[in-house]
Amino acid sequence: MYLFVVNKKSANGGGYRTWKQIETMLKHRRIPYKLIYTESPDQAQALVTEMLSLPEEWRAVAVIGGDGTIHSVLPALRGQTIPLAVIPAGSGNDTARAFHIPFKPADSLDVMLNGTARQIDLISTSGDPTVTALAIGFDAEIAHTVNNRWYKKFCNMLRIGSVAYIIGLLELLVTFKPAKVTLSIDGETKEYDDTWMTAVSNIPSYGGGMRICPQAQSNDGILDICIVHRCTRLQLFRMFPTVLSGQHVNLPFVTMLRGRTVTVQSERPFLGIGDGELVTTTPLTASVDEGALFVLCPKED
Numbered sequence: 001m002y003l004f005v006v007n008k009k010s011a012n013g014g015g016y017r018t019w020k021q022i023e024t025m026l027k028h029r030r031i032p033y034k035l036i037y038t039e040s041p042d043q044a045q046a047l048v049t050e051m052l053s054l055p056e057e058w059r060a061v062a063v064i065g066g067d068g069t070i071h072s073v074l075p076a077l078r079g080q081t082i083p084l085a086v087i088p089a090g091s092g093n094d095t096a097r098a099f100h101i102p103f104k105p106a107d108s109l110d111v112m113l114n115g116t117a118r119q120i121d122l123i124s125t126s127g128d129p130t131v132t133a134l135a136i137g138f139d140a141e142i143a144h145t146v147n148n149r150w151y152k153k154f155c156n157m158l159r160i161g162s163v164a165y166i167i168g169l170l171e172l173l174v175t176f177k178p179a180k181v182t183l184s185i186d187g188e189t190k191e192y193d194d195t196w197m198t199a200v201s202n203i204p205s206y207g208g209g210m211r212i213c214p215q216a217q218s219n220d221g222i223l224d225i226c227i228v229h230r231c232t233r234l235q236l237f238r239m240f241p242t243v244l245s246g247q248h249v250n251l252p253f254v255t256m257l258r259g260r261t262v263t264v265q266s267e268r269p270f271l272g273i274g275d276g277e278l279v280t281t282t283p284l285t286a287s288v289d290e291g292a293l294f295v296l297c298p299k300e301d
């Protein structure tokens with residue numbers, strides 16, 4: 001039996017349209033499934049936990065939505081052998097990108113049915129699991145601001161979702177103030193003046209393909225950290241296109257670090273966003289939760 005979790009709202013209604021295509025295929029192929037439409041992350045967590053406690057042989061929990069919807073089921077799947085299947089229907093879809101899950105519904109359904117379950121790490125922040133990356137500071141403020149702005153819906157409607165982030169970036173470039181950040185990584189403490197952002201990653205990309213920690217691997221028991229500090233607003237603006245290819249790691253104001261546990265403190269509170277969702281504010285501690293999740297991936301991977 002497969003459990004489908006559908007967020008109709010993801011990608012401006014894209015979640016619902018994807019589900020309708022998947023539903024037809026499931027019926028045609030007589031694949032047994034149960035369906036839950038979820039309205040909020042809390043409801044999703046509670047319903048999935050309840051469903052998985054039923055005496056049923058669950059083959060996978062399939063999420064139809066984006067990274068935020070996946071985030072909402074992680075507490076229920078963490079430490080379980082029931083794998084996560086991803087049918088991408090978000091605007092960013094970095095989880096699908098990391099595990100080479102195709103974006104076409106028929107192909108991602110095929111991965112759910114015939115793929116291999118791979119064991120991967122999660123990032124744990126005060127017990128809250130994240131699968132992609134934790135954005136702290138400037139990048140987190142962009143995500144949070146854009147999520148609450150009218151122009152996000154408008155841009156999504158026109159299928160130019162990334163334009164909303166460019167507007168958000170410009171807005172925050174004017175208003176955001178960098179601050180001193182103290183990082184403690186596996187017990188070693190370092191200070192960074194004028195820090196704009198600290199990204200703690202489990203996979204290479206976040207924000208819809210921004211390769212913030214290009215070396216990150218989800219099964220190495222290590223978190224990859226990218227710190228952007230002591231640069232001008234213009235340098236920061238010019239850095240963003242280079243993040244798409246991961247070339248920013250060579251810039252003098254970008255520091256890359258690795259570790260299993262990182263504590264982030266900042267002069268003033270910075271937002272911490274995991275999988276695009278508001279998780280916490282600084283001070284925070286993020287640690288690797290090794291092998292905590294199984295994900296269905298294409299066989300050849």
Ligand SMILES: Nc1ncnc2c1ncn2[C@@H]1O[C@H](COP(=O)(O)OP(=O)(O)OP(=O)(O)O)[C@@H](O)[C@H]1O
Binds near residue numbers: 092
């Ligand atoms: N299980 C859920 N059911 C309903 N709404 C949810 C659920 N999980 C998260 N949400 C809310 O729906 C919003 C959109 O979901 P999601 O993040 O999956 O799609 P997206 O923003 O289009 O894609 P992406 O995160 O890949 O950019 C989230 O920001 C969150 O507020």
